[in-house]
Amino acid sequence: MDVTKIRKDFPVLNRKVNGRPLIYFDNAATSQTPTQVINTIVDYYENYNANIHRGVHALSQEATNAYEGARQKIQHHFNAAQPYEVIFTSGTTHSINIVSNGYGELLNQGDELIVSALEHHSNIVPWQMLCEKTGALLKVIPMNEDGVLLMDAYDDLLSERTKLVFVNHVSNALGTINPIEEIINKAHEVGAEVLIDGAQASPHIKADLQSINVDYYVTSAHKICGPTGIGILYGKENSLKRLPPFQGGGEMIAEVTFEKTTYAGLPHKFEAGTPNIAGGIAFGAALDYLNSIGMEKIAEYEQELLIYGTAALKKIPGLKVYGEALNKTAVISFNVQGIHPYDIGSILDKLGIAVRTGHHCAQPIMDFYRIPGTVRASFSFYNTFEEIDTMVKAVEKAVQMLK
Ligand SMILES: *Cc1c(COP(=O)(O)O)cnc(C)c1O
Numbered sequence: 001m002d003v004t005k006i007r008k009d010f011p012v013l014n015r016k017v018n019g020r021p022l023i024y025f026d027n028a029a030t031s032q033t034p035t036q037v038i039n040t041i042v043d044y045y046e047n048y049n050a051n052i053h054r055g056v057h058a059l060s061q062e063a064t065n066a067y068e069g070a071r072q073k074i075q076h077h078f079n080a081a082q083p084y085e086v087i088f089t090s091g092t093t094h095s096i097n098i099v100s101n102g103y104g105e106l107l108n109q110g111d112e113l114i115v116s117a118l119e120h121h122s123n124i125v126p127w128q129m130l131c132e133k134t135g136a137l138l139k140v141i142p143m144n145e146d147g148v149l150l151m152d153a154y155d156d157l158l159s160e161r162t163k164l165v166f167v168n169h170v171s172n173a174l175g176t177i178n179p180i181e182e183i184i185n186k187a188h189e190v191g192a193e194v195l196i197d198g199a200q201a202s203p204h205i206k207a208d209l210q211s212i213n214v215d216y217y218v219t220s221a222h223k224i225c226g227p228t229g230i231g232i233l234y235g236k237e238n239s240l241k242r243l244p245p246f247q248g249g250g251e252m253i254a255e256v257t258f259e260k261t262t263y264a265g266l267p268h269k270f271e272a273g274t275p276n277i278a279g280g281i282a283f284g285a286a287l288d289y290l291n292s293i294g295m296e297k298i299a300e301y302e303q304e305l306l307i308y309g310t311a312a313l314k315k316i317p318g319l320k321v322y323g324e325a326l327n328k329t330a331v332i333s334f335n336v337q338g339i340h341p342y343d344i345g346s347i348l349d350k351l352g353i354a355v356r357t358g359h360h361c362a363q364p365i366m367d368f369y370r371i372p373g374t375v376r377a378s379f380s381f382y383n384t385f386e387e388i389d390t391m392v393k394a395v396e397k398a399v400q401m402l403k
Helices: 003-007 035-047 058-077 092-103 125-134 151-157 180-189 237-242 277-293 295-314 341-350 363-369 385-402
Strands: 086-089 112-116 137-141 162-168 193-197 216-220 231-235 253-256 261-263 319-322 331-336 356-358 374-378
Touching: 035 277, 058 086, 058 277, 086 092, 092 125, 092 162, 092 193, 092 216, 092 231, 112 125, 112 151, 125 137, 137 151, 151 180, 162 180, 180 193, 231 237, 277 295, 295 319, 295 331, 295 385, 341 356, 341 374, 341 385
Parallel strands: 112 137, 112 162, 162 193, 193 216
Antiparallel strands: 086 231, 216 231, 253 261, 319 331, 331 374, 356 374
């Protein structure tokens, strides 16, 4: 991988922050956008901005073709069986809410749902709201000190009362890669469906949706070099047909009279209103960009960054890394004894280094470790070993200042 060449594709990496070259280590929150993707958005607004699906005129047809072409790119990238199993949404959170809302009509009192201890709030809160509405019970797969799910406990939670299991593919707070195939297969044995939150996995792992046999898979473009405000809900055809629609409006109907409205088929049933057209097209362009580099090469290089960064940080006295699963992506969550994570983050920012501090929208994980939060450095394929060296020196300096 030619990282020097790749870095030229990301205009933001040229800028300075507080007089220092930007070091962007907040990739788990959102990734940076390459020129190739930015140009797709500019091209759309400069040359063929029009509403889709409705117009007979040339611009509308061009926009429709580009938008539907992007849907097919996403279908092929994730190996979905049909393009209409890919629903465009505003992102992971929206996608999860479509399913949790629809399940409101599919559940009964006493039905059970299973979540994991490693989740982002967006894969917890919608389900708690659903439980309040339906009287269903939420069960939690616990984890150990390394941030690894306890699969024996999962076995014990499963029963014929289980209706849906929802787990992230990769934890955004710790980087743990969960054994989703085992989770999916075991849920299917008791007749439950499974939703996998792929927001943190998509930048590093190309999920093969047919092979893992998942019922629902959700992700956001902005974590994979695409723009904000666009993502997908993948669902198996039969699951999506059974699920009631989320929002009513234009585009999602077959026929409307004041007596009765019938819904459109897939994917339109879940796509009410004018969508983020440029965003959808740019999502497709982002996948093209990643595939032009190669997802395997990206994952391999990021693992090297992870191993290098973990070893270097651990040499700092009093520094503890949270989440040491054998299978993890390039996320390092850490604290230094006696120092608040926010203070380290602020000093790093003064030195041009962007890391995240806090609970990372995963408060239950922080509660498990009895900490208010961590400093999280998350790497992407456009980061370098030199940047990690600079960060480690900056953390050492911060520790000296704060001790
Ligand atoms: C980022 C993230 C989300 C939320 O994604 P949005 O784009 O904010 O909807 C959910 N789950 C995980 C694991 C994430 O990393």
